[in-house]
Amino acid sequence: MENGxxxxxxxxxxxxxxxAFGADVQLFALPTGVFITVAIDxxxxxxxxxxxxxxxxLSKLEKALNISRAISKGTxxxxxxxxxLQELLKSGKKTKRWVSIGAAGLSSGFFALLFGGGFFxxxxxxxxxxxxxxxxxxxxxxxxxxxxxxxxxxxxIALIATLSINIFHTGxxxxxxxxxxxxxxxxxxMTNAIRDTMRGDLVSGVSRGAExxxxxxxxxxxxxxxxxxxxxxxxxx
Amino acid sequence: MIVYLKEAIFCFxxxxxxxxxxxxxxxxxxxxxxxGTIGYIVYAISLRLINSADLGFFxxxxxxxxxxxxxARIMKMPAAVFITSxxxxxxxxxxxxxxxxxxxxxxxxxxxxxxxxTMLAIAEMAMAIAICSxxxxxxxxxxxxxxxx
Numbered sequence: 001m002e003n004g005x006x007x008x009x010x011x012x013x014x015x016x017x018x019x020a021f022g023a024d025v026q027l028f029a030l031p032t033g034v035f036i037t038v039a040i041d042x043x044x045x046x047x048x049x050x051x052x053x054x055x056x057x058l059s060k061l062e063k064a065l066n067i068s069r070a071i072s073k074g075t076x077x078x079x080x081x082x083x084x085l086q087e088l089l090k091s092g093k094k095t096k097r098w099v100s101i102g103a104a105g106l107s108s109g110f111f112a113l114l115f116g117g118g119f120f121x122x123x124x125x126x127x128x129x130x131x132x133x134x135x136x137x138x139x140x141x142x143x144x145x146x147x148x149x150x151x152x153x154x155x156x157i158a159l160i161a162t163l164s165i166n167i168f169h170t171g172x173x174x175x176x177x178x179x180x181x182x183x184x185x186x187x188x189x190m191t192n193a194i195r196d197t198m199r200g201d202l203v204s205g206v207s208r209g210a211e212x213x214x215x216x217x218x219x220x221x222x223x224x225x226x227x228x229x230x231x232x233x234x235x236x237x
Numbered sequence: 238m239i240v241y242l243k244e245a246i247f248c249f250x251x252x253x254x255x256x257x258x259x260x261x262x263x264x265x266x267x268x269x270x271x272x273g274t275i276g277y278i279v280y281a282i283s284l285r286l287i288n289s290a291d292l293g294f295f296x297x298x299x300x301x302x303x304x305x306x307x308x309a310r311i312m313k314m315p316a317a318v319f320i321t322s323x324x325x326x327x328x329x330x331x332x333x334x335x336x337x338x339x340x341x342x343x344x345x346x347x348x349x350x351x352x353x354x355t356m357l358a359i360a361e362m363a364m365a366i367a368i369c370s371x372x373x374x375x376x377x378x379x380x381x382x383x384x385x386x
Contacts, residue, residue, distance in 0.1 A: 062262050062314050103257035110251035114244060115331055178334040183255060187328035187359075188321050194363030195370075220337040228341045 030204050031211070101137075104183050105129035112179030121176045124164045128157045128180035150215045153184050154222025162230045177223060184219055186212040241281060248277040248326045256322035265318055268308050273323035276301035280327055290354075291361060297327050298362040302369035316373075320366060329358045 027036040037046045108129030109122040117125065132153040161176040189212035197205030252273030256266045280297035284290055305319035332355035339348035 062265075062318055066313075100258055100260075103254040107251050107254035107258060110247050110254065111326075111330070114247040114251055114326065174331075174334070174338075178331045181334060182251070182325065182328070182330045183258060185328055185330050185333070187325055190328075190359050191324065191363040191366055194360060195367045198363075198367050216333060220333060220340075223334070224337045224341045227338065231341065 031207050101130055101133045104133040107183050108132075108180040110179075111182040112175045115175040115178050117172050117175030117179060120168065121172050121179070124161060125176045125179040127164075128160050128176065129183060131160065132156050132180065132184065146211070146215050147218050150184060150218035151222040154181065154219040154224075155226050156222075157181060158223040158226035158230070162226065181219060181223065184215075186215045189215070241278060244281055245274050245278055249274045252322055252326055255325050259322055261318060261322060262314065265308075265312065265314060268312070269319050269322040272301055272304040272308065272319055273326050275304060276323060277326045291357065294327060294329070294358045295361045295365050298324060298365035299369055301327070302366045306369060306373045316370065324362065324366070327362060329355045332358060 025036065025038050027034065029035075032050070034049045035046070036049070037044055039045075105126045106129070109126035112121045112125035135152055135156060136149040157177055157180040161173050161180070165173055165176075189208055193205050193209035193212055195205075196202075196208060199205075249270050253266060253270035256269040261269055276297040279300050280290075280293040283293035283296055287293075301323045302316075302320060305316045305323060308314075308319050309316035332351055336348050336352040336355060339345070339351060
């Protein structure tokens with residue numbers, strides 16, 4: 001459920017599923033783990049599931065919702081649902097790497113254009129997006145994934161932008177860097193954090209906020225260190 | 238007018254590829270991009286005509302959330318699918334970048350100013366989304382009560 005959905009959404013979905021099978025259920029979802037107790041005929045079971053990876057995969061989100069809807073309508077039984085969910089978990093690697101890398105690059109490029117860049121800025125931001133996403137896939141297995149990705153991503157963006165401007169003597173560093181940073185920004189996490197907090201899911205709101213803040217700060221520090229070095233070496237931004 | 242058109246086109250593609258990046262279901266990608274563009278245009282208009290970025294962030298995000306909730310009901314997908322990539326062009330990335338730039342250049346008062354404005358913009362966007370989903374929740378629960386009666 002933690003593919004970028006809201007906390008309450010995950011809780012509600014699980015509740016619906018269990019109620020459809022006639023079970024009493026209490027559960028508590030956090031961005032880092034889910035606690036669930038199910039009671040059927042005076043016999044209760046408790047399970048704790050740790051959520052380690054937090055990525056955004058909207059297709060999975062949508063499919064999970066469809067499954068839960070089918071269950072609560074009664075059109076799907078337990079075995080079928082189990083099969084479907086297992087298939088859902090396996091389907092994670094379907095999207096090819098170059099598709100997401102290319103999408104990241106193009107998205108960065110168009111953001112650079114949106115922020116007042118010219119054609120040259122589009123190309124450079126495109127290159128930034130490509131390289132950052134290529135780097136990020138290398139870090140994907142690590143525990144520090146988000147933090148490191150933002151830190152090195154910010155550094156790589158600033159480095160490429162300043163270097164290319166210096167070599168070609170044209171272009172606008174502001175729109176390149178800001179554009180290339182956009183796909184890395186935790187925009188969703190930030191708004192989700194505030195929404196969770198407003199709904200009363202205080203713990204998950206605060207923890208998501210902390211994560212989003214950390215990523216944004218890492219990104220800014222990465223780019224900032226590079227720009228600082230650049231300024232110290234006599235460059236102009 | 239040409240400025241708006243240019244921004245709309247750039248915004249459309251930026252949101253489109255961002256939606257691809259987030260593995261949005263294929264039939265929703267174009268809808269995401271269109272909603273994102275509408276929201277950004279609302280923001281751009283309010284920025285230039287009323288000269289208020291704050292109101293623009295709120296209104297733009299509100300429109301995005303409104304369209305997303307509607308699209309979610311039409312296409313039977315969670316609203317988050319649409320909101321996530323549609324809202325991205327409005328996220329104040331430039332504000333964050335400028336804050337960082339001012340900090341690096343040791344212009345602290347300006348850094349503080351842009352930083353505060355960026356935080357405010359993010360809070361406004363979250364507000365807009367929350368208010369909108371609240372409204373739709375209320376409509377929904379009223380409808381379900383009627384069904385039971």
